[in-house]
Amino acid sequence: MGSCCTRWCSVYFVVSVTLAIMAISLAEHFISSKSDQDAISFAHEVSVNAPNALRRAGFNVMADLFQRSPPFFLPPQNSTLFAFKDSAIRNTSLPPLLLKKMLLFHTSTSMASMEDLLKKTQGSCIPTLFRHKNVAITKIDPGQRLVEIDHALISSPDIYLGNQIAIHGVLAPFSSLDFQDLRKGWNSVPPVSCRLNSGQYSASYEFKNTIGWNRIVQSLSSNGYASFSIGLHSVLDRILTDSMSYDSVTILAPPDLPLIGCPSFLLDRAVRVHVLPQRFTYKELTSLPARTSLKTLMSDEYLEIEGVPEFMSMLVVDGVEIVAPDISISEKFVIHGIAEALKMDELTTT
Incomplete structure (x- = not known):
């Protein structure tokens, strides 16, 4: 009786372990497949949908940077890019490394539509991808649907709203970014004070x-x-x-x-x-x-x-x-x- 019980217990243990291993394996496969699908979907957004939307809005240089193979700049999932006008890039002679850093400085670490931005408070911090440097919402007016990020007006809101990235067009690069200072070194870009200053507006x-x-x-x-x-x-x-x-x-x-x-x-x-x-x-x-x-x-x-x-x-x-x-x-x-x-x-x- 004891040996039979022991035998059945051993079989039960082996089956349980086997089923657990299969469940973990299936779960990992599912997670991996879902992750792969998300990555494929995001790659299509960045390489096809977003550039097409940028080009339709007249941001041709930014569209070209996305459509290069390999991409010149690949933003992360669930981010927001503040795209600037063609003239802001064509009128400068920035080397590729500094241009890429400039793009990082204009990319927020969270995804936000224009509606999301209009709900924020003037003076709110927006963290960027570059070395924990922040920019601030310097002006906001929900009535006129006006938002300025670091004194750069969002002139083309919601150029592209995808599942994992949002793109807005701004009139010019963020004001704290001076191309002459940038050539001296990225650390020369002054930090932005993210404080409420509603009295100015x-x-x-x-x-x-x-x-x-x-x-x-x-x-x-x-x-x-x-x-x-x-x-x-x-x-x-x-x-x-x-x-x-x-x-x-x-x-x-x-x-x-x-x-x-x-x-x-x-x-x-x-x-x-x-x-x-x-x-x-x-x-x-x-x-x-x-x-x-x-x-x-x-x-x-x-x-x-x-x-x-x-x-x-x-x-x-x-x-x-x-x-x-x-x-x-x-x-x-x-x-x-x-x-x-x-x-x-x-x-x-x-």
Whole structure:
């Protein structure tokens, strides 16, 4: 009786161990298969879906970096990439190593849609992939659906929302990143203080922003005037300080602003000379008499209406043709596209 019991106990033990081993093996196989499937799915997102979405949004250089084989930059699963405009890369000569580090600095370690970002608090820290360096949400306005990360406006939200990665377009690289400093060494990038500073953006800001400057910046970017959009956004805080003296504007947007990257005071002057503190539709401008002077936001600088010459089809202002009238119109602003930047020679020599 005892030997029989012992024999059956031994058999039971062997069977139990065998079943346990099989269960563990099957579980490991299932986990491995699921992990492999997730990896394959993520690889397709990064190499196909995300680049296609970036290209449709006009971020061609970033799309190319993803589609290289092997990829130039491979973000981790469940991350958020803040993609910057083509001009931010093409206008620099960063070696590949520093470019890759710059991408790490613009990738968050958690995945967040625009809706997720709008729920955060101004001043919140966003950890990046590079050496535990943080960036901060420097401005946020759920009403206008405005979010700035380290003073870089999200101009193209939700370019791509996949299962494991989110991509948003920003007007320019994060402000704490200076290309000249970057060439000296990555440690020269200053740390960002992630503190609540809502006093900088509250009722006062809302009152000054009744014109809709953020809509203007976004409209310029989406209509092909990215360079001027970046310039305007860079000096917007200065413009807001005196915007209570007028309640509408006209933007004369050039296709390129050659002073991007120059000292801020020059950029401020260049932007202001392209903004009139009064709203003029194209029809209203054409109805003005020839040689009418138009005041700009640049102190003591005026533009002159020259009319529509016989050999041109569009209105000429201060020697430059308006080539894309009434690009964007609201009750508070009008945007016109012009052929080239105004008064560049005068601004850089005075």
